[in-house]
Amino acid sequence: MAATIQDLQQNRLLNLLPREDQRRIARDLVPVDLRRGDELLDVSIPVNDVHFVLEGSISVIMIMSDGSAFEGRAVGFEGALGLVAGAGGTRRPFRRGIVQFGGKALKISAIRLKQLVEESAGIRDMAMRNAEIVVFTMLQTAACNALHPLESRLGRWLLMARDRIRKSELRVTHEYLAEALGVHRPAVTLALKSLRKYGLASGRGYVRIDDAASLEEATCECYRTIKYQLDEMLAAG
Numbered sequence: 017m018a019a020t021i022q023d024l025q026q027n028r029l030l031n032l033l034p035r036e037d038q039r040r041i042a043r044d045l046v047p048v049d050l051r052r053g054d055e056l057l058d059v060s061i062p063v064n065d066v067h068f069v070l071e072g073s074i075s076v077i078m079i080m081s082d083g084s085a086f087e088g089r090a091v092g093f094e095g096a097l098g099l100v101a102g103a104g105g106t107r108r109p110f111r112r113g114i115v116q117f118g119g120k121a122l123k124i125s126a127i128r129l130k131q132l133v134e135e136s137a138g139i140r141d142m143a144m145r146n147a148e149i150v151v152f153t154m155l156q157t158a159a160c161n162a163l164h165p166l167e168s169r170l171g172r173w174l175l176m177a178r179d180r181i182r183k184s185e186l187r188v189t190h191e192y193l194a195e196a197l198g199v200h201r202p203a204v205t206l207a208l209k210s211l212r213k214y215g216l217a218s219g220r221g222y223v224r225i226d227d228a229a230s231l232e233e234a235t236c237e238c239y240r241t242i243k244y245q246l247d248e249m250l251a252a253g
Protein backbone atom coordinates (compact mmCIF):
# COMPACT_ATOMS: atom_id res chain seq x y z
CA MET A 17 0.00 0.00 0.00
CA ALA A 18 1.48 3.35 -1.05
CA ALA A 19 1.52 6.35 1.26
CA THR A 20 -1.05 9.15 1.00
CA ILE A 21 -0.20 12.85 0.80
CA GLN A 22 -1.67 13.20 4.32
CA ASP A 23 0.85 10.58 5.56
CA LEU A 24 3.73 12.51 3.95
CA GLN A 25 2.70 15.78 5.55
CA GLN A 26 3.22 14.29 9.02
CA ASN A 27 6.97 14.29 8.38
CA ARG A 28 8.53 17.77 8.44
CA LEU A 29 11.07 17.00 5.69
CA LEU A 30 8.54 15.48 3.29
CA ASN A 31 6.22 18.35 4.12
CA LEU A 32 8.83 20.73 2.63
CA LEU A 33 8.47 19.16 -0.82
CA PRO A 34 6.40 20.87 -3.53
CA ARG A 35 3.09 19.01 -4.05
CA GLU A 36 4.28 17.60 -7.39
CA ASP A 37 7.31 16.00 -5.67
CA GLN A 38 5.13 14.73 -2.82
CA ARG A 39 3.01 12.88 -5.40
CA ARG A 40 6.14 11.60 -7.15
CA ILE A 41 7.75 10.14 -4.01
CA ALA A 42 4.45 8.93 -2.43
CA ARG A 43 4.22 6.06 -4.94
CA ASP A 44 7.45 4.56 -3.55
CA LEU A 45 6.90 5.22 0.16
CA VAL A 46 5.49 2.33 2.19
CA PRO A 47 3.92 2.89 5.64
CA VAL A 48 5.56 0.72 8.32
CA ASP A 49 5.22 0.37 12.10
CA LEU A 50 8.24 1.14 14.28
CA ARG A 51 8.44 -1.22 17.25
CA ARG A 52 10.65 -0.45 20.23
CA GLY A 53 13.95 -2.30 19.80
CA ASP A 54 13.67 -2.76 16.01
CA GLU A 55 17.08 -2.43 14.40
CA LEU A 56 16.79 -0.44 11.17
CA LEU A 57 20.45 0.26 10.46
CA ASP A 58 23.26 -2.17 11.15
CA VAL A 59 26.98 -1.55 10.93
CA SER A 60 27.53 -4.73 8.94
CA ILE A 61 25.10 -4.17 6.06
CA PRO A 62 24.62 -1.38 3.48
CA VAL A 63 21.81 1.14 3.87
CA ASN A 64 18.98 -0.58 1.98
CA ASP A 65 16.08 1.59 3.12
CA VAL A 66 15.49 5.15 4.21
CA HIS A 67 12.85 5.72 6.92
CA PHE A 68 10.99 9.03 7.20
CA VAL A 69 9.59 9.06 10.74
CA LEU A 70 5.95 10.06 11.31
CA GLU A 71 5.64 9.09 14.98
CA GLY A 72 8.08 7.80 17.60
CA SER A 73 11.84 8.11 17.55
CA ILE A 74 14.91 6.19 16.31
CA SER A 75 18.29 6.46 18.04
CA VAL A 76 21.48 6.40 16.01
CA ILE A 77 24.06 4.60 18.12
CA MET A 78 27.80 4.73 17.60
CA ILE A 79 29.61 1.56 18.68
CA MET A 80 33.27 1.73 19.75
CA SER A 81 35.74 -1.13 19.24
CA ASP A 82 35.52 -2.02 22.97
CA GLY A 83 31.74 -2.39 22.67
CA SER A 84 30.86 0.85 24.47
CA ALA A 85 27.98 2.74 22.88
CA PHE A 86 26.94 6.38 22.51
CA GLU A 87 23.80 7.93 21.03
CA GLY A 88 25.05 10.13 18.16
CA ARG A 89 21.62 11.54 17.43
CA ALA A 90 17.94 10.69 17.42
CA VAL A 91 15.38 11.01 14.64
CA GLY A 92 11.71 11.85 15.01
CA PHE A 93 9.02 13.31 12.73
CA GLU A 94 11.41 16.15 11.83
CA GLY A 95 13.76 13.83 9.97
CA ALA A 96 14.77 10.56 8.35
CA LEU A 97 17.05 7.65 9.10
CA GLY A 98 19.54 6.63 6.40
CA LEU A 99 18.89 9.66 4.19
CA VAL A 100 22.43 11.08 4.21
CA ALA A 101 23.96 7.73 3.21
CA GLY A 102 20.95 6.56 1.18
CA ALA A 103 20.66 9.67 -1.02
CA GLY A 104 24.30 9.31 -2.02
CA GLY A 105 24.11 5.58 -2.75
CA THR A 106 23.90 2.53 -0.53
CA ARG A 107 26.92 2.52 1.77
CA ARG A 108 27.70 0.95 5.09
CA PRO A 109 26.46 3.25 7.83
CA PHE A 110 29.12 2.59 10.55
CA ARG A 111 26.41 2.95 13.18
CA ARG A 112 23.21 1.31 14.35
CA GLY A 113 19.69 2.70 14.12
CA ILE A 114 17.39 1.36 16.83
CA VAL A 115 13.77 2.30 17.55
CA GLN A 116 13.73 3.90 21.00
CA PHE A 117 10.08 5.03 21.04
CA GLY A 118 7.63 3.03 18.89
CA GLY A 119 5.54 4.72 16.20
CA LYS A 120 5.24 4.88 12.41
CA ALA A 121 7.44 5.67 9.43
CA LEU A 122 7.38 5.77 5.65
CA LYS A 123 9.99 3.52 4.08
CA ILE A 124 11.59 3.84 0.64
CA SER A 125 14.39 1.81 -0.93
CA ALA A 126 17.70 3.71 -0.91
CA ILE A 127 18.26 2.87 -4.60
CA ARG A 128 14.91 4.35 -5.62
CA LEU A 129 15.48 7.42 -3.46
CA LYS A 130 18.83 8.03 -5.12
CA GLN A 131 17.09 7.95 -8.54
CA LEU A 132 14.48 10.45 -7.30
CA VAL A 133 17.23 12.74 -5.94
CA GLU A 134 18.83 12.73 -9.41
CA GLU A 135 15.50 13.36 -11.18
CA SER A 136 14.01 16.08 -9.02
CA ALA A 137 15.49 19.35 -7.75
CA GLY A 138 12.85 19.52 -5.00
CA ILE A 139 13.76 16.09 -3.61
CA ARG A 140 17.47 16.92 -3.94
CA ASP A 141 16.95 20.16 -1.95
CA MET A 142 15.08 18.22 0.75
CA ALA A 143 17.96 15.71 1.05
CA MET A 144 20.47 18.58 1.27
CA ARG A 145 18.38 20.34 3.91
CA ASN A 146 18.36 17.12 5.93
CA ALA A 147 22.18 16.87 5.69
CA GLU A 148 22.49 20.48 6.94
CA ILE A 149 20.17 19.73 9.87
CA VAL A 150 22.08 16.56 10.81
CA VAL A 151 25.44 18.37 10.74
CA PHE A 152 24.16 21.40 12.66
CA THR A 153 22.42 19.30 15.34
CA MET A 154 25.46 17.07 15.83
CA LEU A 155 27.86 20.04 16.09
CA GLN A 156 25.68 21.78 18.67
CA THR A 157 25.31 18.51 20.61
CA ALA A 158 29.09 17.92 20.50
CA ALA A 159 29.70 21.44 21.86
CA CYS A 160 27.08 20.87 24.58
CA ASN A 161 28.66 17.56 25.61
CA ALA A 162 32.10 19.18 25.79
CA LEU A 163 31.17 22.42 27.57
CA HIS A 164 28.01 22.05 29.64
CA PRO A 165 27.29 20.27 32.92
CA LEU A 166 25.49 16.93 32.96
CA GLU A 167 22.23 18.39 34.37
CA SER A 168 22.01 20.75 31.37
CA ARG A 169 22.81 18.02 28.86
CA LEU A 170 20.23 15.74 30.45
CA GLY A 171 17.64 18.54 30.38
CA ARG A 172 18.41 19.16 26.69
CA TRP A 173 18.12 15.45 25.85
CA LEU A 174 14.78 15.09 27.68
CA LEU A 175 13.24 18.23 26.15
CA MET A 176 14.33 17.20 22.66
CA ALA A 177 12.93 13.69 23.17
CA ARG A 178 9.65 15.21 24.40
CA ASP A 179 9.41 17.43 21.27
CA ARG A 180 10.21 14.48 19.02
CA ILE A 181 7.57 12.11 20.40
CA ARG A 182 5.12 14.79 21.58
CA LYS A 183 4.67 13.16 25.00
CA SER A 184 5.72 14.38 28.46
CA GLU A 185 6.26 10.90 29.85
CA LEU A 186 9.26 9.18 28.30
CA ARG A 187 9.81 5.44 28.68
CA VAL A 188 13.57 5.41 29.25
CA THR A 189 15.83 3.66 31.72
CA HIS A 190 18.71 5.32 33.60
CA GLU A 191 21.00 2.91 31.72
CA TYR A 192 19.80 4.23 28.39
CA LEU A 193 20.17 7.87 29.47
CA ALA A 194 23.74 7.09 30.58
CA GLU A 195 24.48 5.63 27.13
CA ALA A 196 22.82 8.57 25.38
CA LEU A 197 24.97 11.06 27.32
CA GLY A 198 28.18 9.02 27.48
CA VAL A 199 28.34 8.88 31.28
CA HIS A 200 27.97 6.26 34.03
CA ARG A 201 24.52 5.38 35.35
CA PRO A 202 24.97 6.71 38.93
CA ALA A 203 25.75 10.16 37.47
CA VAL A 204 22.42 10.12 35.60
CA THR A 205 20.55 9.13 38.77
CA LEU A 206 22.12 12.08 40.63
CA ALA A 207 21.40 14.51 37.78
CA LEU A 208 17.76 13.38 37.62
CA LYS A 209 17.47 13.96 41.37
CA SER A 210 18.90 17.45 41.12
CA LEU A 211 16.42 18.32 38.32
CA ARG A 212 13.42 17.33 40.47
CA LYS A 213 13.01 20.89 41.66
CA TYR A 214 12.37 21.86 38.03
CA GLY A 215 9.33 19.62 37.75
CA LEU A 216 10.97 16.39 36.66
CA ALA A 217 9.63 13.10 38.00
CA SER A 218 11.32 9.77 37.41
CA GLY A 219 10.96 6.15 38.40
CA ARG A 220 11.86 2.72 37.13
CA GLY A 221 11.82 2.92 33.35
CA TYR A 222 10.30 6.38 32.96
CA VAL A 223 10.99 10.11 33.22
CA ARG A 224 8.12 12.61 33.22
CA ILE A 225 8.42 16.32 32.45
CA ASP A 226 5.72 18.02 34.55
CA ASP A 227 6.93 21.59 33.98
CA ALA A 228 8.71 21.99 30.64
CA ALA A 229 9.14 25.79 31.01
CA SER A 230 10.91 25.36 34.33
CA LEU A 231 13.14 22.56 32.97
CA GLU A 232 13.98 24.72 29.95
CA GLU A 233 15.13 27.50 32.29
CA ALA A 234 17.38 25.06 34.13
CA THR A 235 18.88 23.85 30.83
CA CYS A 236 21.72 25.41 28.80
CA GLU A 237 21.13 27.42 25.62
CA CYS A 238 21.64 24.35 23.39
CA TYR A 239 18.04 23.09 23.54
CA ARG A 240 16.66 26.48 22.46
CA THR A 241 19.36 26.93 19.78
CA ILE A 242 18.65 23.53 18.21
CA LYS A 243 14.87 24.00 18.37
CA TYR A 244 15.10 27.47 16.79
CA GLN A 245 17.39 26.25 13.99
CA LEU A 246 15.19 23.23 13.28
CA ASP A 247 12.12 25.46 13.03
CA GLU A 248 13.99 27.84 10.68
CA MET A 249 15.36 25.07 8.47
CA LEU A 250 12.07 23.17 8.31
CA ALA A 251 9.83 26.19 7.66
CA ALA A 252 7.93 25.48 4.44
CA GLY A 253 8.08 28.03 1.62
Ligand SMILES: [Zn+2]
Binds near residue numbers: 159164168172237239
Ligand atom coordinates in the same frame (compact mmCIF):
# COMPACT_ATOMS: atom_id res chain seq x y z
ZN1 LIG B 1 24.37 22.72 26.17
